[in-house]
Amino acid sequence: MPNTFSQIYIQVVFAVKYRKAFIHQSWEDDLYKYIKGIIQNKGQKLIAINGMPDHIHIFIGMKPTCNLSDLVREIKKASNSFINEQKLTASNFHWQEGFGAFSYSQSHIDHVVKYINNQKQHHRKQTFKEEYLDFLQKFAIEYDEKYLFEWIDI
Template identity: 65%
Template sequence: MPNTYSRIYIQIVFAVQNRDAMIQPTWEEELYKYITGVIRNKGQKLMAINGTEDHIHIFIGIKPACCLSDLVREVKKASTNMIKEKAYCKFDFRWQEGFGAFSYGHSQIDSVVKYIKHQKEHHRKQSFRDEYVAFLKLFDVAYNDAYLLG
């Protein structure tokens, strides 16, 4: 869109179905590179990506014309297909339905990138569920506990 100037930063968080610990250290870097490619091919800017064996955080600079739900759906679909094609999991790999999305200002970029880069250390002290609920509360997002991370 001509004459449209923006900087929109979004942290996307989603988990493996049932929060199963299926993302293995032997292939997680390849998964993150693949997801990075999907995001870039959709014309968006990846700021950071990292996670643990049961979830990932993706921090992007998103253009206003991009539909976030469509982007996340494509990331999940493409990465699931890649994991299955490479036979990385013995079991049927699936991402949870839904996702969390949290917006940030330009002055917060460095702290969000640092937070995402240190996910493994962070989760030695806090569970993913506790982290996710903390995000929901911090951003004043109403949620139903029965559907949380399903």
């Protein structure tokens, strides 16, 4: 697109649907590489990806022509198929419906990358539910409790 210049940085967060289908450390790197490929094939830039057994954080540099909902739907659909076809879980794997998306300026990139890369240490002190509700509060996002994720405390 000529004469279009942008810097759009989005952190996407979504969760695993069932307790038995947690993301396991033995295959999480393969999952992250697979998701990176999806993002790159859609012409977007993966900046950071990491998570916990029950959720995932993806930090993306997006072009203005990208529809975020379509991108996340494709990430979830394709990675769901990847996990199930590779038989990486004992039961059928599914992502929960919905996602959180939080935008940042370029001056926050290093902080967000560090935050995502340190998920394992961060969640020693805070649950996913606490983390997600903090995001909603910090970004002043109105929400109805009945539409939030099915919380899994591990």
